[in-house]
Each structure stands twice: as C-alpha cells, then as structure tokens.
Amino acid sequence: MNHSQEVCIQTEKVVRKFGDREVLHGISLQVQRSEIFGLLGPSGSGKTTLVKMIAGIDEATSGTIEVLGTSMPKLEMMNRIGYMAQSDALYTELTAKENMEFFGSLFGLRAKKLNQRMLEVMELVGLTEHLKRQVGSYSGGMKRRLSLAIALLHEPEVLILDEPTVGIDPVLRKSIWDELEKQSRQGTTILVTTHVMDEADKCHRLGMVRDGSLIAVGTLEHLKEESGSASIEEAFLYYGGVRS
Template identity: 75%
Template sequence: MSREQAACISVRGVTRKFGDKEVLHGITLTVRSGEIFGLLGPSGSGKTTLVKMLAGIDKATGGEIDVLGIRMPKLQMLSRIGYMAQSDALYAELTARENLAFFGSLYGLRGGRLKTRMREAMELVDLTAHLNRPVSAYSGGMKRRLSLAIALLHEPEVLILDEPTVGIDPVLRKSIWDELESLSRRGTTVIVTTHVMDEAGKCHRLGMLRGGRLIAEGTPEELKAASGAASIEEAFLHYGGVRA
C-alpha cells in the first residue's frame, strides 16, 4: 500500500454527541484509495457510530468528513457507497430475490445488469440456492450473507462493512475476505469494523478505538513494532493502557 496514494476518506476532528453524552471525541484519520482499513475496538468503542457517519446515515456533531472529495452527509453518494449495517436491514416478508431487486433499484440497477449483479453477489455469499426463499426463513448467518450481497450489488467505490462476518462459518469467512482483497486490488476502498484479531491482521491499516477515541493508527506491523507486541491483541492492550 503506497504512502502516496490519494486519500479516499478524510475525517477531521469529528465528535458525536447524543444529548449530553459525547461518544466520539475528536477523531482524525485518513483512509487511502483502494485500501482495506480496519476499525478495531470492543463493543461500545464508537466503531458503529463512526461508520454510520462515513456512510452518510448519521451526521457529526463537530468536525468534517469527506468521502471521495464530497462533504458528508450527501444523498448523491448513495450510489457510490455500499453499507452493511451491524443489524440486518432486510424485508423479512420478501424473498431474497425481491430484497435484491428492491435495493438494486434504489442504486439505479435495471434489467440485465441487475440480474447479472444479483447472480454474482449471491454466488459470492453462497446463497444462490436460496434466492426464492423468504428472508423470514433465513438463519442469522444467512441474513448476514444476504446483507453483504446487497452492499456489493452496485459495485460501490467505497464499501463500509460493520462486523460483516459475525455468525458466518470459517470457510465462508475466508472466501469473503478473499473477495475483499480482490475488490481492494481493483481499486475499491473497504472499511471494516471488527473486534476479531485475526481479521484485523488482514487489513492494510488499522485504527484502534477505545472509549470513543482513536488510540492508535497504522499497519498491523507498525502497531506491533511500535508497541513491542507479538500480536495485534497485545498491541491493542498496550495502546489501551491495559497490561496483559
């Protein structure tokens, strides 16, 4: 990952308050075009709040966020960003095919192009055999996989995934990461939130969050070297002020 690559996402001094409670405190970071950037942190660290603002679903209380050179939030960015939420936003009474067709139409996909992308996305998440089943009959893991297929449907320039592999078996998890790496090589910028350390190690760079603050940023190797840690988990504990 070249240091000279252009910034795809710029976050500058971002805060977020809910009432009197500030849940993000002056976050500043840069995500480069075509990289896989991981946001690593425990539950409640602010990862989901931050990615919602990157996706344009929520608005910062203070600071600025630019995605692909556009100040967020901006409705026109819908077609350029793929977002997979932590909780599945699916229509349970519809089939998977109907869900894909609905979301595809929101992204401006039509006709043969929509059918092709539906097939390709469902093949990736290994759900082709279940296209015509109602989502209400899907297991939790199947719903996660369908949510990922929907996020990938319109081949977005920026893909934002909030805990994408929760409830997914190891074999499929590997195939999903293989696809994320392939997308990155083709120029897609991928942001992944996770609390799984082996997934964090697959990212090109990481931002470590704790208590709504960015406590460290760098490649997995840089973070381990700077903290004298043998693993990402040890590095995270070091930066968080916790002694292993």
C-alpha cells in the same frame, strides 16, 4: 498535500454527542483509495457510530467528514457507497431476490446488469439456492450474508462494512475476505469494523478505537513494533493503557 487525490475517506475532529453524552471524541482519520482499513475495538467503543457517519446515515455533532471529496452526509453519494450495517436492514416479508431488486433499483442498476450482479453476489455468499426464499425464514447467519451481498451489489467505489462476518462460518468467511481483497486490488476502498483479531491481520492498516477515541493507527507490523508486542491483541492492550 499533493497526494490528496489518493485520500478517499477523511474525518477531521469528528465529535458525536447523544444528548449530553459524547460518544466520539474528535476523531481524525484518513483512508487511502483502494485500501482495506480496519477499525478495531471492543463492542461499544464507537466504531459503529463512526462508520454510520462516514456512510452518511448519521451526522457528526461537530467536525467534518469527506468521502471521495464530498462532504457527508450527501444523498447522491448513496450509489457510490456500499454500506452493511450490523443489524440487517432487510425486508423479511420479501424474498432475497425481491430484496435485491429493491436495493438494486435504489442504486440505479438496470435489469440486465442487476440480474447478472445478483447471481454473482449470491454465489459469493453461498445463497444461490435460497434466492427465492422469504428472508423471514433465513437464519441469522444467512441474513448477514444477504446484507453483505446487497452492499456489494452495485460495485461501489467505497465499501463500509460493520462487523461483516459475525456469525458466518470460517470457510465462507475466507471466501468473503478473498472477495474483499480482490475488490481492493480493483480499486475499491474498504472500511471494515471488527473485533476479531485474525481479521485485523487482513487489513492494510488499522485504527484502534477505545471509548470513543482513536488510540493508534498504522499497519499491523508498525503497531506491533511500536508497542513491542508479539500479537495484535497485545498491541491493543498496550495502546489502551493496559501495560503488562
């Protein structure tokens, strides 16, 4: 495969079991460099389990995962990957600024660069005036936005976002997607999970996940065309075996 240098994320027959229960059934997937790839599926379909393993936070029971040519999980990949979890991994007793300084130092950002990026990402998520507020006093939506800001902080080569815009108002959601598109044009590879159909429209390609299996992969147009569907909802039902 001569274009393999363009493949940024690759999973081969990835299985994840919790005890006797198999939650992912042999998922093989490729994401190209600078692509926005969406994993679309209902809650509980296995999307979060999959992206956690790609981010190196969890390990596959069997199968292989490579990110930027490196077998995962690998600790030193941490500063090349930005990961935003579904539940906010924030220190609520610290201010937003202190949270960012802490994560920035983990990512190896120096003071000057860190301060510059901090202001840029806080501006992007609309939290500039709340920089010195304790995170414990943030609303749920504000915490989501801060988590996203932290994932973007070190300008990672790969951005893995688990339901990034849940609970975020439409205006801000648009500015976040504008930023993701800009990052993608600049060469960042973005893997995003969503169950919001209009966000699926913004992805270059989609993988549909249902009950721990990858049921279809392709561009939105391809998936609609192949399933004879007018909308992504219809296509999803089609691939999931729900024929109208």
